[in-house]
Amino acid sequence: MEDPEENYLEINRQTWNKKVIPHLNSEFYNMPAFLNGKTSLKNIELELLGDISGLSILHLQCHFGQDSISLSRMGANVTAIDLSDESIRTAKELAIKTSQKVKFVNSGVYDLPNHLDGKFDMVFTSYGTITWLPDLDKWAKVISHFLSDNGRFLIVDFHPFVWMFDDDFKFIKYNYFKDKGISEVEIGTYADKNSRENYEFVSWNHSVSELLSALIDNGIGINSFREYDYSPYNCLNAMLEVDESKYRIEKFDKMIPITFSLDASKERISL
Secondary structure, X not given: OOOHHHHHHHHHHHHHHHHHHHHHOOOOOOHHHHHOOOOOOOHHHHHHHOOOOOOEEEEOOOOXXXXXXXXXXXXXXXXXXXXXXXXXXXXXXXXXXXXXXXXXXXXXXXXXXXXXXXXXXXXXXXXXXXXXXXXXXXXXXXXXXXXXXXXXXXXXXXXXXXXXXXXXXXXXXOOOXXXXXXXXXXXXXXXXXXXXXXXXXXXXXXXXXXXXXXXXXXXXXXXXXXXXXXXXXXXXXXXXXXXXXEEEEOOXXXXXXXEEEEEEEEOOOOO
């Protein structure tokens, strides 16, 4: 029997291809508002980004490009990549519709040096990204490869503490630390929880120490690391809106971290 971990790229690529149409049509992604100029970026990342006008930005795991286009609307020169070919095809169409010059590349993260050249002022990635990658050291090497000296790396994502629980947050189901790949079939999607469509995936949990160590070991120094007791998205089960665009898991209120942000810089190489 085939080991799902050995074929994780193709399994996940097919799943994200299947999600494109339901996500495009969902209230979650609110495409009409986006096409009318509303940013898809949330306050956590907007505060982290600051003024990015004129910067070259590499956006990893961009899905169908809403955040990439939002970065471009802020004045950045954006290149964005994703494993899903359907996502990239749709992203290119959205860039045309929004009159934004974003370069979209169909590639997995690890294989990106074979598909893209150049250095960037910033590498950016957000929400539900590293969980799809088995090896954070390889991930950090790619980031370091594409960052210019003193370039910044920014990530906003869900806290690994959250991924320890079952879907309904009733008990701890998964290891906090990296273990073998989690191979499951999900019914529905975070953007359409009422969907009965099945989505197969393979993912991995990564601890905070694994994340930080991978970056540091590859010459990327940590400027700041912050944890938040809310999510800007209502994308997990049993969430309660506590303020505008702030959601917590109802039973835990503000007792646990739900998201985090990290700002890091590539250290200049001394000759």
